[in-house]
Amino acid sequence: xxxxxxxxxxxxxxxxxxxxxxxxxxxxxxxxxxxxxxxxxxxxxxxxxxxxxxxxxxxxxxxxxxxxxxxxxxxxxxxxxxxxxxxxxxxxxxxxxxxxxxxxx
Amino acid sequence: xxxxxxxxxxxxxxxxxxxxxxxxxxxxxxxxxxxxxxxxxxxxxxxxxxxxxxxxxxxxxxxxxxxxxxxxxxxxxxxxxxxxxxxxxxxxxxxxxxxxxxxxxxxxxxxxxxxxxxxxxxxxxxxxxxxxxxxxxxxxxxxxxxxxxxxxxxxxxxxxxxxxxxxxxxxxxxxxxxxxxxxxxxxxxxxxxxxxxxxxxxxxxxxxxxxxxxxxxxxxxxxxxxxxxxxxxxxxxxxxxxxxxxxxxxxxxxxxxxxxxxxxxxxxxxxxxxxxxxxxxxxxxxxxxxxxxxxxxxxxxxxxxxxxxxxxxxxxxxxxxxxxxxxxxxxxxxxxxx
Numbered sequence: 001x002x003x004x005x006x007x008x009x010x011x012x013x014x015x016x017x018x019x020x021x022x023x024x025x026x027x028x029x030x031x032x033x034x035x036x037x038x039x040x041x042x043x044x045x046x047x048x049x050x051x052x053x054x055x056x057x058x059x060x061x062x063x064x065x066x067x068x069x070x071x072x073x074x075x076x077x078x079x080x081x082x083x084x085x086x087x088x089x090x091x092x093x094x095x096x097x098x099x100x101x102x103x104x105x
Numbered sequence: 106x107x108x109x110x111x112x113x114x115x116x117x118x119x120x121x122x123x124x125x126x127x128x129x130x131x132x133x134x135x136x137x138x139x140x141x142x143x144x145x146x147x148x149x150x151x152x153x154x155x156x157x158x159x160x161x162x163x164x165x166x167x168x169x170x171x172x173x174x175x176x177x178x179x180x181x182x183x184x185x186x187x188x189x190x191x192x193x194x195x196x197x198x199x200x201x202x203x204x205x206x207x208x209x210x211x212x213x214x215x216x217x218x219x220x221x222x223x224x225x226x227x228x229x230x231x232x233x234x235x236x237x238x239x240x241x242x243x244x245x246x247x248x249x250x251x252x253x254x255x256x257x258x259x260x261x262x263x264x265x266x267x268x269x270x271x272x273x274x275x276x277x278x279x280x281x282x283x284x285x286x287x288x289x290x291x292x293x294x295x296x297x298x299x300x301x302x303x304x305x306x307x308x309x310x311x312x313x314x315x316x317x318x319x320x321x322x323x324x325x326x327x328x329x330x331x332x333x334x335x336x337x338x339x340x341x342x343x344x345x346x347x348x349x350x351x352x353x354x355x356x357x358x359x360x361x362x363x364x365x366x367x368x369x370x371x372x373x374x375x376x377x378x379x380x381x382x383x384x385x386x387x388x389x390x391x392x393x394x395x396x397x398x399x400x401x402x403x404x405x406x407x408x409x410x411x412x413x414x415x416x417x418x419x420x421x422x423x424x425x426x427x428x429x430x431x432x433x434x435x436x437x438x439x440x441x442x443x
Binding site for chain 2: 012013014015016017028032033035036038039058062063065066089
């Protein structure tokens, strides 16, 4: 290919028309509470792994809804369960993550 | 003979005030410019948060105010002050002398075509919350496809929008969008429904539960980001662009129908009335209350009272409460001043 001295960057737009969120839908059948997350960020703020790794249950749920691969995020979780303690919508986030590991397996 | 009280505006505020004034022994005279009582509520389908029937509220109120005098399709032509009385001239030739006037002139829906970027009146499948309610009530609307695959709701259309001249939050649209999204999901369970919001302002009793219900039981998708522009695809569908501000990325989606949640603005017919009565208009264009904490239903003039959305955006329970309070204030005003 001719080198024009620049490269094209892939569009970062989230396109709902071609969105593949089957993993999210599968998660919702097992963990329906995934749907009631209101993205408040309590889970991320309290997360022991967050300051070092960017771990965030909010981002995991949101990423799944937007069809992103959230495995890199998931691998940071130490399953301490603090996020479950603080979730104001009483989502069992720890259980949700364990379910997600199973789905990815 | 019973004392006349003139009520300008026959929506639920005027009707409920009439209901209370009748019970206090007065003769309420409702002047309504349209051909029906019940105002906007008479046009709605179901009401949040319990999905109760709006028609039922209006028909119950109609039943209760049978003894009131109602002038439909009538406007106030002129008003004279006669000492501490008002002489109200109607355009049907009737003159009424009254010691107290209740302004229950309500609101108008924001004209969504002013937000040109959303394409209301331009694209084939863009409607407003008002249009959707009319369709729920059985009116045909060819903009609404028979089997929609995806529908979007745009919150804050003409609300919290300085450029549109309305800095105020219209208060009810967030919950209305959730209600309408649920009604859509009840009719079309397989339709994807997206709500585009800036904040979800669910302040009232059970509103938050309503939101959880929409998320968990109906799978409505909530996307934080104001729709920035709407276009039409070659096959006539609606393409929406927004920023997904939670993810921090631009987002686009093609929809079969876009519903604009038009906000509340002061009833456009109120200006000439306010001039005639020398009532103050607030800088949000609604009628100015004597005080925004303790004197919402009082005006700057003795004997003229306010109820409902003429002083700002209101929910139905707030409007009804104000109407009751206004009836009592009128009663006390007459007792103490005449």
